[in-house]
């Protein structure tokens with residue numbers, strides 16, 4: 077718990093919950109707005125959050141969606157309760173035990189959960205944007221208010237990826253860069269929209285759980301696959317209604333009759349050659365530049381990517397479909413007597429398959445993952461012998477959660493975790509002006525194992541006693557798709 081030192085003359089209180097050591101005037105809050113000097117006491121402004129299993133009158137679990145609508149934030153006395161790190165206070169640099177070390181009974185097994193807010197200067201945010209729209213080149217700087225806060229990183233299948241934050245931007249540049257980076261990460265992690273610009277690329281608004289807004293347009297669809305995948309999926313459905321399909325894509329543009337799929341279906345070559353570098357049969361890279369046109373390219377008129385039509389192979393009346401990987405752009409042509417493509421009304425059977433591309437696209441979406449290293453001094457708030465905590469996490473004896481949400485712990489050294497912020501309660505994150513991000517973290521372990529790893533056994537208090545002493549508390553419903561940490565860990569055999 078944060079402690080205070082009072083100056084009797086001017087009423088100032090010093091907060092020691094982080095190294096900034098704010099001296100807070102009466103009725104004011106410290107730099108992070110999390111602590112205030114009220115009625116002469118150092119007071120945590122925001123509530124501690126507990127997660128509770130919502131039960132109906134038959135003691136059946138109430139689904140999260142229903143419970144979250146009905147819940148007014150008050151505590152339910154009989155419901156199973158998990159104390160989260162949200163609002164629990166920070167102890168960085170962790171020269172004392174964590175703010176709360178609570179015991180609970182799980183099926184007759186004595187469990188311990190160590191609860192804290194971590195102060196993370198080694199942390200970052202990974203953003204996955206499901207869209208075929210081009211946002212900028214790798215590894216272009218990403219800026220907020222003119223400051224670089226991250227960069228565009230390796231695109232994944234159907235998704236653009238951003239790496240934001242990290243210690244270099246937080247503390248390795250100017251003070252302003254660090255503060256803007258910290259604020260950007262906090263807002264993203266708290267599920268707020270953040271506007272960013274990418275050097276040589278787009279202006280984007282990112283918000284976890286929402287579609288991206290790219291250059292002012294709200295994106296709708298994630299592509300069904302690259303051009304080659306799209307041809308592979310839909311070739312049998314096109315075969316009887318077309319002579320050629322060209323799927324325009326920023327990665328791989330595909331030409332059906334040349335493609336393996338067309339050959340498998342015994343389709344004759346159509347003699348339409350597209351620009352770009354041929355990779356393998358019917359698969360072309362770099363048919364155009366990146367841009368806001370068809371399939372994440374700069375193509376506005378799809379005929380621009382046709383390099384030539386071979387008069388020895390093509391024929392008048394040849395039916396050509398050009399389509400993007402989301403099906404949002406499409407055009408139907410028939411070659412005239414001069415083998416020039418003439419725009420024509422698309423037949424219903426072909427339109428049906430184009431619509432099916434759209435039907436198979438998932439919605440455009442931003443996913444925000446918080447990534448942080450909890451393998452440093454934070455461990456000293458859990459045990460006097462920190463490496464034993466690391467080994468216990470590695471051995472899956474100790475469950476790590478953030479605000480009650482499950483995390484992925486990277487293999488290898490340290491406790492480097494990754495968590496989907498949309499699985500965490502709202503406003504889970506704070507900041508301190510060192511600058512660093514403040515995030516909730518909980519370690520749940522069987523009590524006998526906690527003692528064995530060197531835990532602070534003399535600091536363990538019953539969860540109900542702790543909760544009854546807390547004045548400012550908010551309850552949120554447990555998500556039924558999350559494991560209940562004490563339950564899983566209670567079953568662990570001794571190792």
Ligand code: SF4
Nearest residue numbers: 091094097098106108
């Ligand atoms: S920044 Fe916040 S946590 Fe740090 S000393 Fe000031 S009030 Fe306390």
